[in-house]
Amino acid sequence: MNTIRVLLADDHHLVRTGFRVILETEDDIEVVGEASDGRQAVDLADRERPDVVLMDIEMPGVDGLEATRRIVAADAGPAVLVLTTFDRDDYLFAALQAGASGFLLKNGTPEALIHAVRVVARGDALLAPEITRRVIARFTGPDGMAESGRTDGARLSELTPREHEVLVLLAGGATNADIAATLFLGEATVKTHVSHVLTKLGLRNRTHAVVYAYEHGVVTPGGRHPSRDGP
Missing domain, CATH: 3.40.50.2300 (Response regulator)
Incomplete structure (x- = not known):
C-alpha cells in the first residue's frame, strides 16, 4: 500500500x-x-x-x-x-x-x-457539488455566454475523437475509473488519454480541464458538446 x-x-x-x-x-x-x-x-x-x-x-x-x-x-x-x-x-x-x-x-x-x-x-480533480455548479454558472450564465460560446479551434482540433470524449467526461466530473467503464478502456489507457488532453490544451490539471470545457463551449449544462454536435 x-x-x-x-x-x-x-x-x-x-x-x-x-x-x-x-x-x-x-x-x-x-x-x-x-x-x-x-x-x-x-x-x-x-x-x-x-x-x-x-x-x-x-x-x-x-x-x-x-x-x-x-x-x-x-x-x-x-x-x-x-x-x-x-x-x-x-x-x-x-x-x-x-x-x-x-x-x-x-x-x-x-x-x-x-x-x-x-x-x-x-x-483526479475534486470540487464540492455546489462549487461545480458555480463553475458551470460562471461560464454559461448571462455574463459568460459570449465566452462560453467560443471554442478554441486551434487547440481543440489537435484532440483525437477519443481524447475529445475523455474531455467531455472529465467536464462531467468523471474519475479515471468512471471514464474507463464508460469507454470500455483500461485505466492506464485513460491516464494516457487524460495526459494527452492536458498537454495539447496547455492545461495544468483536471480541474482546469473542467473549467476549459465549459469556458470554450465543449460541453453545456445539458450535456451536449457543441464543438462536435454543431449549433
Missing part, C-alpha cells in the same frame, strides 16, 4: 492539529510537515516532496493563492487541495487559476476531507 504524503499549510495551529489528527487515523496517509504561511509551504513542499498540500488561502506574507502558483509550477509538483472558511467566488476562481486540483470548505466532514486527499493524490 502506497502512503499518501500530505503537507498542511494554515496559519492557525489548532486547525493544522485538527487536520493532522483526522488524517493520521488513516493507515494510508502520513502528514510530513506543517507550514504557518505560504512561503514556508513552498519551502517545505520543495524539501519534503509531498503528494498533496492542504492549502489555506488567507495567510500572512505569501498567501495560499501565490503559494499554490509556486508549488504547482515546480516539476512534478504535488496536487494542491485548497480549504477555506470563505465561501467566495473570487477565491474559488483564483484558486482554480492558480492550479489547485480541488477546493473544499472547512465546514465539511472528516470523511469528506479524507476522501478529497485520496482523490487528488491519485490525480
